Amino acid sequence: MTRETKTIILDAAETLFAEQGFAATSLRAITSRAGVNLAAVNYHFGSKEALIDLVFRRRIIPMNRERLSRLEGLERADDGSEPSLEALITAFVAPPLEMARDAGSGGTVFIRLLGRSYTEPSATMQTAMRAMYEPVIDRFKQAFARALPQVPPVELYWRMHFMVGVLAYMMAGTDMMRLIATSRVADSPDIGELVRRMTDFIAAGMRAGPGSTTPAGGMDRVEA
Amino acid sequence: MTRETKTIILDAAETLFAEQGFAATSLRAITSRAGVNLAAVNYHFGSKEALIDLVFRRRIIPMNRERLSRLEGLERADDGSEPSLEALITAFVAPPLEMARDAGSGGTVFIRLLGRSYTEPSATMQTAMRAMYEPVIDRFKQAFARALPQVPPVELYWRMHFMVGVLAYMMAGTDMMRLIATSRVADSPDIGELVRRMTDFIAAGMRAGPGSTTPAGGMDRVEA
DNA sequence: GTCTATAACGGGATAGAC
DNA sequence: GTCTATCCCGTTATAGAC
Numbered sequence: 001m002t003r004e005t006k007t008i009i010l011d012a013a014e015t016l017f018a019e020q021g022f023a024a025t026s027l028r029a030i031t032s033r034a035g036v037n038l039a040a041v042n043y044h045f046g047s048k049e050a051l052i053d054l055v056f057r058r059r060i061i062p063m064n065r066e067r068l069s070r071l072e073g074l075e076r077a078d079d080g081s082e083p084s085l086e087a088l089i090t091a092f093v094a095p096p097l098e099m100a101r102d103a104g105s106g107g108t109v110f111i112r113l114l115g116r117s118y119t120e121p122s123a124t125m126q127t128a129m130r131a132m133y134e135p136v137i138d139r140f141k142q143a144f145a146r147a148l149p150q151v152p153p154v155e156l157y158w159r160m161h162f163m164v165g166v167l168a169y170m171m172a173g174t175d176m177m178r179l180i181a182t183s184r185v186a187d188s189p190d191i192g193e194l195v196r197r198m199t200d201f202i203a204a205g206m207r208a209g210p211g212s213t214t215p216a217g218g219m220d221r222v223e224a
Numbered sequence: 225m226t227r228e229t230k231t232i233i234l235d236a237a238e239t240l241f242a243e244q245g246f247a248a249t250s251l252r253a254i255t256s257r258a259g260v261n262l263a264a265v266n267y268h269f270g271s272k273e274a275l276i277d278l279v280f281r282r283r284i285i286p287m288n289r290e291r292l293s294r295l296e297g298l299e300r301a302d303d304g305s306e307p308s309l310e311a312l313i314t315a316f317v318a319p320p321l322e323m324a325r326d327a328g329s330g331g332t333v334f335i336r337l338l339g340r341s342y343t344e345p346s347a348t349m350q351t352a353m354r355a356m357y358e359p360v361i362d363r364f365k366q367a368f369a370r371a372l373p374q375v376p377p378v379e380l381y382w383r384m385h386f387m388v389g390v391l392a393y394m395m396a397g398t399d400m401m402r403l404i405a406t407s408r409v410a411d412s413p414d415i416g417e418l419v420r421r422m423t424d425f426i427a428a429g430m431r432a433g434p435g436s437t438t439p440a441g442g443m444d445r446v447e448a
Numbered sequence: 449g450t451c452t453a454t455a456a457c458g459g460g461a462t463a464g465a466c
Numbered sequence: 467g468t469c470t471a472t473c474c475c476g477t478t479a480t481a482g483a484c
Binding site: 005036037038039040043044 | 449450451
């Protein structure tokens, strides 16, 4: 029963953090939603900050393990061929989005929280996240460099940023432009189709030839 | 002098919101940074929420006006030609990024705040933002549809989301992957180059042929 | 392990002197 | 318009009964 309570608190905290952010979510709100006593958080976790840390750790670590395992699977193909660019992108992009669909309990809401936290500037969070992400980023950077030998390293660096931006925005699912249809990831009927759309978009962007579109870039301003 | 004080408060609030978020920023911190009395916020703005609203309104409205004016300039070209896809993307993407560079006072920090707020789920903020963005999005949607007649409307809708995701992430500038060089927009020496990079990436993604990359999308999973 | 009660503090907002 | 002082509430964290 002792670990049961911790899990219940984690689930409640995860939901409220995703909805309101960290600072706006009080321990009272968390414990009341979890149906446990106010003192339980400090007993089980020590502090609010430690709770936040565990909320992330619980799901990010398996998620990144899944990304790496997909990547390794691609690189150990039987025929010894190099993985395609699309396969690499999918290996990076699909795990969080499928998590939003699959994880019965709180996976859906966690992905929204994670998408938000990409733009969270708190120093504590930044360093914690970097520690969890660094190995993944390193491995994928090498893989992308092999798949795109014609793209200069600096350009590739920026394009990986762009990829993360697309992913983070979809994960956060805030529907800034919701004027046509559903756009929250969790509501979307077919995650596989979203993954395919994102992969196509990102792959084309990553392959973009240098200079192909340059002339139009800087001269279109109407007035200073 | 009366408007002077309001401006000082707005500047201080903008900075602190960008650094810490809304909930974590107290009125005490704002007024102390601004060098004014604690009661000044409530006197001049009525409430913390109203202050937040004005912080955004002050810069978003001219920013979106600039986007629309660039778009209209493109569409009224002398030779009657349709604007290129790259020109449309630049018209949408450049104003916030150049604002980060140009605005002497708080433009830089505001852009970080704005990038963050794209994934801010507060209902109040969502509706306020939508009101300010709706006309811009509508106009650009039509322009993109004309520039990309071969892309089905649903696909185009998602690709515009992707574009916003790239932009929002760059604006927030949180350096999730900072392992090579600088990545904070404000630190970057050449905003024009960043705009060109983003435009090239997004343009290629938006033009991506349907099905060109489909077969690799879904079958690469290593294990369930 | 779980509860109640409370400490110690900081939050937003306001009344009223100046 | 600007200040001080204060109200009232919610916050995290903890002490101690059960």
